[in-house]
Amino acid sequence: MEETRFKISPSPHIRDEDSTQNIMLTVVVALLPVWIAATYFFGFDSIRLVVLSSLSAIITEAICQKLRKRPVTVWDGSALITGMLLGLSVPPTLPSWMIVFGAAVAIIVGKQLFGGLGGNPFNPALVGRAILVISFPSPMSKWTIDGITTATPLMESAGNFAYHELFFGNIAGSIGETSAFAILLGGIFMYYRGVLDYRMPVSFLGTVAILSILLGQDPIFQILSGSLLFAAIFMASDLVTTPVTPKGRWIFGIGAGVILTVIRTWGSLPEGVTYSILLMNAATPLINRYTRPRIYGRGVKANG
Amino acid sequence: MKLLKNFKGGVHPNYEKQHSEDKPIQVLPAPEVVVMPLQQHVGAPCDPVVKKGDQVLMGQVIGESSYAISAPVHSSVSGTVLAVEPRPSVTGRSVMSVVIQNDGQDTPIEEQQNPILKSSDPNQRIDVDGNLIRQAINAAGVVGLGGGAFPTAVKVTPPDTSHIEYLLINGSECEPYLTADQRVMEEYPDKVILGAKLLAKAAGAEKIIIAIESNKPEAIKILEKYAVPNEIEVITVVTKYPAGGERMLIKAVLNREVPSGGYPHEVGVLVHNVSTAWAVAETCLTGRPLIERVITVTGSGIKEPGNYLVRIGTPFKNIVEAAGGFNGQPERVLCGGPMMGLAQFNLDVPVVKATSGVLILTEKEAQKYEPLPCIKCARCVDVCPVYLMPLKLEAFAMNEMWEQAEEYGAMDCIECGCCTYICPSKRYLVHYIRLAKQEIIAARGKN
Amino acid sequence: MKHFYSDFIKGLWRENPTFRLLIGLCPTLAVTNNALGGFSMGVSTAFVLILSSTMISLVKHLIPDKVRIPAYIVLIATFVTILELFMNAYLPAIYAQLGIFLPLIVVNCIILGRAEAFASKMPVSRSIFDALGMGFGIIWALTSIGIMRELFGTGQVFGFQVMPSSFEPIGMMTAAPGAFITLGTAVAIVTYISDRIAKKHAKGKKATE
Amino acid sequence: MSNTLVSMISMGVLGIGLSIALVIASKKFAVESDPRVDDLEGVLPGANCGACGYAGCRSFAEALATGEAPTNGCPVGGASVAELVAKILGVSNSGFSRNVAQVLCKGGCAEASQRADYDGPQDCRIAHMTQGGDKGCTYGCLGCGTCVAACNFDAMAMNENGLPMIFEDNCTACGACVAACPRDIIILTGEEYGVHIRCRSHASGREARQVCIVGCIACRRCEKVCPTGAITVENNLAEINYDKCIVCRKCVEVCPVNTIEWQEGKGPVRQKVGA
């Protein structure tokens, strides 16, 4: 037998087929129905914002990695997700340069300064959105539908909207948040692909519903209006910035729900989803630390 | 439909058992030269009791140790000792070995122990004294054939204080590709049952449970037939790696947890592999020590995958030749399964008692991946069967934070490799946890 | 003479209190949302720093070692009060803008730090140069941060419109997060330049050897 | 006038009251501490590298103050710090010989054979755990650069041949590389010693020759030629006793496989008595 040089490697010698890129692609695909719905309701603005935002995010990421002499990994799709999420979470009338600026800042401040993928403590898309809100408060709260400027439903009383409108869209708001149906479609797809942990959306939405009942508000309205559903499914499920323990994920959702209800009920901002998730992002390392799973065989007694 | 016995964590790799699961066990002729490493078990290595030029008979003791935790090594052929020298072993390190030239006669040793069991009827009542069984197992050098290689005689002699309630016969064979245990169960069910009863008797266990993964319906059917008259329960466990892990199996079947750092007997359970049970039955029936075992030769890198009864000490080269040689360019040669097996440098290493298979993987199956940044997807946390946080442990180990790694339970890791298998970023999780364990033990030694 | 020069120059860059030593940061963040605030805060701090350093250096032999810290603080507090009363009387607009951060100069680590580390050990003349260097270090640091924040936050510098009228002010820069991010970026830039200088220096040294 | 008086009195009362409280408290909560510890900590480099064997500079300073640690215990600070420490403690400096790290393996990619290709994390310790590594020689350098990563002082780098090299000017003898190497091929030794046997293989001459062309084959020529008996060959490996070595370099000349190496410029540092 001729001499062949084998490879040695520490076990395990086989790996699962799923890859980080696959996960990212799944999220991108899940965002497509939302984007399509947004385009249906808002027309060209939706395409303009999402495309610009994504391009800006990807190009910024590539430039940062080039500058830092790191391998350029924009094809892993994480920058694309940040761009799409940010593009879908702004009002349709936002000027083009603002979304380009927002996406670039989101990538730089929210992600690359922390060493790129995996190092960022905050969801970059939410960082971008929060920076846009604080920098350009009025363009960021100009909601239009069919060319008429209106308030976001949250600013009005609950009775003015039919549930089916809230569910299928056709209401004012950030472009991605209008159609609950499309969002749920994306969420189900992500869950099916094993990318979405049901715990965070369920505990987030559940907490909001329970608290709104306790406070005498309409729970269905609270869940369907504003960007709650969009954020609960696409932002609160961001892998990098949320807890890794099952218990921690429940706590994350509950905490975000409580903060959101507090801001919506007593705060001066019309929408607090961004901040509730950002605050829970900040608490994530602490949650991870204090919700470590019980290790197998710890705390059990021998009975032989 | 019955609910399968399950446990938390674990992964579902491609099982790839189709290569060899339908291939009956073939007897592989003894090779020209056998290499018998003097440490094939957990515990103290044996000292050689033969020297170069000695004539040895089949079944003759060639290495033994005076330590409590050890198992003697017997010659698997008759012939002449060519050398007593360190030879590469499956662990990659050189181990003192006895090299024997086979004379082809297979002359058994005369003063071979008398069989302690007269009848091979699986339904018989075992009225042999437990002590006698333990002595027979010890003299035969039986060790855990599932891969653990812990001396069986030591294992069935639990400390005085413990009381064994259950004997679990582990027929899960959760490692992908391997089918040796499955074939043993299908072809020697009577001996598996008999071996289980002997082990139960030796350990004083009250009940016997045979646990088999759901992907081996044939084996379940056959064993159930033999088990029923003996009041042995056959339980189907979920097909999931590492269902065959001792701790996982106890959790799945009995919903008990072995204490951290403790042993199964502390919760009244003993776990033995089906092949071990088979070997025990064989030695009690024939009086012959453990000199052969069933292994699986498989993988897409081999022409004719199959299951073989081989002599201990047969070099991998002979096995590969017997299985038709390589199929294409072999990339990796593993001793054991793909999840926990050991990669080999060359084919000179011999089969040892704990070798359950020889796996030849091609590039297609064992791809090379570059690790990407951790995206904290927590899949490793979800699949860890001992509920650790591998991503944290890896980060600590990479930054040499051994104390934190210990605090996060690095020492509880069973090194099953689920975390590394599932990681979408292809990170080297279990590898760094192993490093942390090594460093923690080193630090403990220092203090 | 060389002493005086190095005492003075180190505060400007190498031991710049804001960017290198990272002390006295509260006012650095709080009042730099425009250039004037940064500049006036810098001047106020420098004023107290110079006076207190001089004074402490003068009286250092009179103060028993055990109670030196409280004594210094009282001394500094006195100068701050003087400054406060003066500003209140003559520069009420700036006084209002600086708010409680003016009295908080008392606890600015820069001043006490220089008192402890330098003025209490060195002769008066050197203390003055040290304080001058540190003072100018603070002034340029605070003013530059103020300029950046005002420029991007409002499009103005010292109240004068600089950016074209089409420029949309970035509100974040004048808000709290902008303060932190600007300072963080500024610290990183200064660190980067310093590292480059140090590397060049090391290289130059090796080449000559 | 009265305002001045009132302010003086009130501040005085406040001051006196607080002072009394502080005096009582300082009596009540008094803790003995050695003021020298602060001084000592001040002169230490503050790198908190742990090379001294203590948990950071502070605890080393405490050990110094109690006389538990030697004045020259800080390898990073070297002689100058040892002097300052001795001054504070009022003891004589016990002398300081600067140590540097040496890599005792010459078998890089060009010299040593591979028995397999390694596919795993680039960490020597893990490669070593994996079947004993991919190199033919199970004693030599694995070349993953774990020692370089462990060095905090820019004193190491991997060369093109896959071996670590040491920049002695930067080396502080902190021992991080020594601890990191799973094969124990890095040692710390006096800077002045220039002759090193760069091999750690205990394999027999034949085996060593098979896997590496610069490995020690235990031919004993160096042992025979050494005038001071500094070299001994035991267990298939020549080892040098640096205390006896006079850097005469005779062994370097006779070594048939160039395992023994002289670092250019490092000369005899001490004359043997009577030599």
Added chain:
Amino acid sequence: MNFFFLFLSAILVNNFVLVQFLGICPFIGVSKQIETSIGMGLATTFVMVVASAATWLVQHFILEPFNLPFLQNVAFILVIASMVQLVEMFLRKTSPNLYNAMGIYLPLITTNCAILGMALILVLRSYAFGESLVYGLGAGLGFTLALVLMAGIREELKFADIPKPFQGAGIAFILAGLLSLAFSGFAGLV
């Protein structure tokens, strides 16, 4: 209810560190480890409550009756310095571990502008005694919250590949900026 809102406002809406820029030095310096930051936060909280009471008393029984507002700075800093000294001695005796962990920052509480700043704010807003205590407690806990959140994230950042110039203080400020951004969601809450 009033107390509750005052308390919440001090913790969240007007968080001392992230919104009012008070106590930045220890915030950046001591937020590297969770344990130390908890200790530092609680020590500061304790000093804050004690100091709020003490300065209130000084303000209302010495400075105001004798019409001496210009002595405010001097008097307050004296009181605070003594308080810190007391706490320091107390900790040193009772919990040497905590004392060691705080290292040089314990004396720095004296020069922590959060404490003097709080005393000045109390006077500025003419809070009653009870309100002062609640505000002091809230401000201290808010400081602790910011510190602990920061420490949690910074412990994670050890594993991140941060650009070299930003390592250390740079990234700490960026992080503080993002935290501050998150806290801006509470604006106008109370």
